[in-house]
Amino acid sequence: MENNEMLDQNIELQSEDLEVPFFSLATIVTATNNFSSDNKLGEGGFGLVYKGILTDGHEIAVKRLSRSSIQGLNEFKNEVMLIAKLQHRNLVRLLGYCIEGEEIMLIYEYMPNGSLDSFIFDETRANVLGWSMRFNIICGIARGLLYLHEDSRLRIIHRDLKTSNVLLDSKMSPKISDFGMARIFGGDQTEGNTDRVVGTYGYMAPEYAIDGLFSVKSDVYSFGILLLEILSGKKNRRSFHPSQGLNLVAHAWNLWKDGKPLELIDTCLEDSCILLEFVRCLRISFLCLQQHHEDRPNMSSVVMMLHGESSLPEPKEPTSLVGKKLSSSSKNPSLSTNEITVTLLEAR
Template sequence: MANNCCHCCSNCCFHFGFLTGVLGVKEESKEIRCCPGYDITTVEALQYDFATIEAATNKFSDSNKLGEGGFGEVYKGVLPNQQVIAVKRLSRGSGQGDEEFKNEAVLVAKLQHRNLVRLLGFCLEREEKILVYEYVPNKSLDYFVFDPTKQGQLDWSRRYKIIGGIARGLLYLHEDSRLRIIHRDLKASNILLDEDMNPKISDFGMARIFGVDQTQGTTRRVVGTYGYMSPEYAMQGQFSVKSDVYSFGVLVLEIISGQRNSNFYETEGAQDLISYAWKLWKDGRSQELLNPVLRDNYSRNEVIRCIQMGLLCVQEDPVDRPTMATIVLLLNSYSVTLPVPKQPAFVLQSRTDGRMPDKGLESDQSTSQSMPWSINEVSITELHPR
């Protein structure tokens, strides 16, 4: 805690850094000091006692378990006030101290947007590290998009709405929150759907938080999901807002096609979904990418624009990819002309040099490099977050 911090805001001085394992291993810290009028959730307001969490989840019973991942188990719970919650019980040995865990939970709890899953609080007792989230009832996007028996529940209008909601959530993380936040693990299973099928980005366990003057970083510890990783990140450990844009592009193509990029059945010589979408685009047959269950009722203009937008997002050079601000604009305005996409990354022979970074190394080197994007030679300046 900083010595020159006033007593009234002693709980509001926190570090921000690389969040792994859902607020797991801390790689870097920078001090941010609050001041009078700076609205921040306090540690006290976020703390739950273990007995409350244990009772809410029926002692973490298997019948309440929603899922299990590399960072812990997730349970459904009901608080005494009947509020339904999702409880993530983190695996032991995350390597992060209690104070760091609490301080970073405060930071993440301040991320409030209709297209982000909200962190309600945490529990630190009995050597347990527990995170409490809002409960989102309709499971994750992959549950609907990739299951042949459930694909029909998402018509085109819902899918288009989901694409737009994910874009707005990412725009908030990249530009409109207090800090620039790179999610680094955007994928269908990390998009939850609420009772109205609105998308909510979840699982910030891999997120990297930048200051307003940073746009790019480098790490030797590559985390995320293959199939969604941008080539510069997978091969060289370089990540930026454009890494998330790449993942968003993959996700858009998956939502349209109903097929996974990482588990694609070879079609017309294409080894993955991106290659197949690119081949159809070049041949003037983009509409063939559309999931057959949607072909009786869809907007041709919206589908073609989304495919083109997805291909723009997965271009090999990060500079060529649009920002999320531009993507939101493209989704909301048909008067904006989309540029012609260049060949995507990993199609045939990638031009990206380098090899996979060694895993297990955890040092990050942050850089400050701006990456403007231009449409038809007109430069679009990236906005700094407020």
């Protein structure tokens, strides 16, 4: 992006009421020790994330827009304007932003325990998350999604819910983060359509990955994948039974139909797991992964089911994105090199 173009857009952004405080570049440079590599927390589509300490001692996380980022000023503005309006204990809190020179940054509350994926997919750290802690994390994510879908003054579809976008605070409470791809629905709108499919394939609902259709039910599908990963400690993209090319959804469904669901339990949970809760969560995950979005529960039903406040229907075969082929009906020709097919999973 040319400097003059960047400057013009910066002025445009600064003239808007973004509803959160402005941080000067000097403040952020001091807080991060000039973006020291020692303070680097991670990296995403937006750019790098750094830990910082303000002069008053408050810890912050600084999300710095990369000049080569696939996300840009529109996503930045989307995230600022969106998350500024959201207040919930299971959503990461935006503290402010910085637009100065060529720097574009978001400033968040610091999450000392990092992202959920750094625990559940790490053999050593996974032991920290016993069953009660995992169940609390599952319920917290569900409450955060319920707020986005139904309880905030906006109806918000996250569109990129995954384990790396769930952060853990000092008490290991989950907070949903990264709203750059989120979409707001107004009034009675319940679903949308896009020519630009964004997100992470392992977590995408089939109707979204293939036809660009998204709704609260596409987030519910992503929650179902995330739930399976928390229960098993395995990634959905991992291959089970290589000769059959099964992903986690297919593997879990086969165990369920064979009457052996407990074989899915993450080995480090074997001593702490409450089996009835585990089986309930597994059944809920399958209900969230139904092929047709109208067959999936909404998040208010999911929250009630998690707490045993409603009966659970018998799930039909879940659907899974297999391989890497996007069908020819894809709305986005730029993604046509990624090949995805949708498969109903039959028991062995």
